[in-house]
Amino acid sequence: MRTTRLPYVTFHEEPAEAEVVSHRLMLRGSYVKKVAGGLYDFLPLGARVLRRIESIIREEMDRAGAFEVLMPALQPAELWQATDRWDKYGKELFRIQDRHDRSFALGPTHEEVVTDLARGLLRSYRQLPVTLYQIQTKFRDEMRPRFGLMRGREFVMKDAYSFARSGEEGAACYREMQEAYFRIFSRLGLSVRMVEADTGMIGGSSSHEFMVLAPSGEDTVVFCPSCSWASNIELAGEATRCPLCQERLERTTAIEVGHVFDLGQRYSQPMEAGFLDPDGRETLFHMGCYGIGVSRLLAAAIEQSHDDGGIIWPLAMAPWAVCVLPLGGKDQEMTARGERIAAIIEERFPGEVLIDDREARPGVKFADADLCGFPLQVILGERNLREDRVELKVRKTGERHLLPVSGLPEWIGDFLGRPGSMVDTLILDR
Numbered sequence: 359m360r361t362t363r364l365p366y367v368t369f370h371e372e373p374a375e376a377e378v379v380s381h382r383l384m385l386r387g388s389y390v391k392k393v394a395g396g397l398y399d400f401l402p403l404g405a406r407v408l409r410r411i412e413s414i415i416r417e418e419m420d421r422a423g424a425f426e427v428l429m430p431a432l433q434p435a436e437l438w439q440a441t442d443r444w445d446k447y448g449k450e451l452f453r454i455q456d457r458h459d460r461s462f463a464l465g466p467t468h469e470e471v472v473t474d475l476a477r478g479l480l481r482s483y484r485q486l487p488v489t490l491y492q493i494q495t496k497f498r499d500e501m502r503p504r505f506g507l508m509r510g511r512e513f514v515m516k517d518a519y520s521f522a523r524s525g526e527e528g529a530a531c532y533r534e535m536q537e538a539y540f541r542i543f544s545r546l547g548l549s550v551r552m553v554e555a556d557t558g559m560i561g562g563s564s565s566h567e568f569m570v571l572a573p574s575g576e577d578t579v580v581f582c583p584s585c586s587w588a589s590n591i592e593l594a595g596e597a598t599r600c601p602l603c604q605e606r607l608e609r610t611t612a613i614e615v616g617h618v619f620d621l622g623q624r625y626s627q628p629m630e631a632g633f634l635d636p637d638g639r640e641t642l643f644h645m646g647c648y649g650i651g652v653s654r655l656l657a658a659a660i661e662q663s664h665d666d667g668g669i670i671w672p673l674a675m676a677p678w679a680v681c682v683l684p685l686g687g688k689d690q691e692m693t694a695r696g697e698r699i700a701a702i703i704e705e706r707f708p709g710e711v712l713i714d715d716r717e718a719r720p721g722v723k724f725a726d727a728d729l730c731g732f733p734l735q736v737i738l739g740e741r742n743l744r745e746d747r748v749e750l751k752v753r754k755t756g757e758r759h760l761l762p763v764s765g766l767p768e769w770i771g772d773f774l775g776r777p778g779s780m781v782d783t784l785i786l787d788r
């Protein structure tokens with residue numbers, strides 16, 4: 359992909375309305391554009407990051423044996439009335455009426471809809487346990503939508519729901535999802551803490567939140583610096599020592615990126631959702647629900663990883679891992695060489711390379727590449743190219759390497775952690 363074809367406009371002044379660094383950098387780097395309070399366009403760069411996050415989540419949900427579904431965002435009021443949440447959910451629930459004056463909610467979450475789906479679909483104990491998930495737009499009329507993608511009125515969530523025969527089987531589903539969450543966040547390059555949490559409006563018996571520790575977070579967690587123990591502030595109460603290792607506890611602000619709940623029969627009971635057990639008795643589902651704030655993850659990643667120059671994307675999230683920067687101004691020959699080099703990288707690592715083919719000064723290209731946060735910059739200068747060399751800059755560490763052009767694919771393969779270089783050698787050997 360080339361920047362002259364990419365509809366983006368970066369800017370280097372601080373946007374006035376943005377209070378947190380992730381919001382500022384996403385606006386400046388052309389990742390998102392504000393439409394109205396809590397509503398954003400994802401521009402091409404932002405949409406690519408969103409898709410990358412989604413595909414890692416899909417892979418790990420599938421690996422955990424969950425099945426993808428897609429439920430409507432528009433939900434009939436009757437389902438919400440059956441669980442009493444039509445009244446209890448409060449003003450955060452967007453309510454609308456159709457032309458026949460029937461009431462609907464724009465889904466902030468899908469417990470009712472999925473329970474209604476399961477009671478028709480899962481009739482026998484032989485079909486259980488089952489976990490269903492979707493990646494979908496959610497709507498919440500937040501009192502204070504703010505911090506860009508962090509707290510929107512419309513946002514992308516991965517929500518999963520498990521249906522089990524018993525509390526024990528439900529607990530196993532819950533643990534499987536917790537493990538999947540650790541894999542997802544680690545593949546995304548995020549450092550998270552899992553904390554015990556309150557069950558809130560969703561209800562149920564036990565619950566854990568996954569927190570990205572960051573100064574701008576709206577939540578506070580109490581954590582142990584020596585082991586993995588951590589808790590949400592409400593549950594930790596006055597405790598000052600870690601219950602596992604007696605170490606002094608510390609507290610810090612954090613961003614909630616995931617939340618898992620053991621729901622028990624909170625929804626299956628009022629909705630009379632169950633299955634036939636081996637003795638032919640009608641039995642209620644034991645349920646769990648599991649959310650990840652997909653669009654919030656862009657913001658959380660930037661809060662955790664940036665510097666004065668801009669965003670520093672974890673490798674797995676970057677819109678493109680590699681940005682090729684030919685520094686020739688209007689020099690056609692230089693741009694052509696840049697394109698050949700970009701094509702070589704693209705062939706080995708499809709979808710991972712962007713070339714900055716604008717007729718811009720080197721300073722402008724460097725500043726934009728830093729701002730947008732591409733993990734690796736391949737810098738093509740006149741003098742180095744005469745000796746068939748390119749310069750590489752690693753965005754995260756600032757380290758620079760001078761390489762022969764021929765060594766580029768292997769070096770990038772190592773950098774991306776892909777076995778591409780091995781395959782290349784085999785082909786060359788033949």
Ligand SMILES: Nc1ncnc2c1ncn2[C@@H]1O[C@H](COP(=O)(O)OP(=O)(O)O)[C@@H](O)[C@H]1O
Binds near residue numbers: 513651
């Ligand atoms: N308004 C919002 N904007 C962006 N992401 C949100 C918003 N509300 C919730 N999320 C994300 O969705 C996940 C699951 O939602 P949930 O736990 O029901 O939200 P909450 O804790 O705000 O009630 C949260 O962990 C969070 O990452």
Ligand SMILES: [Mg+2]
Binds near residue numbers: 616617
């Ligand atoms: Mg939550």
Ligand SMILES: [Zn+2]
Binds near residue numbers: 582601603
């Ligand atoms: Zn401890």
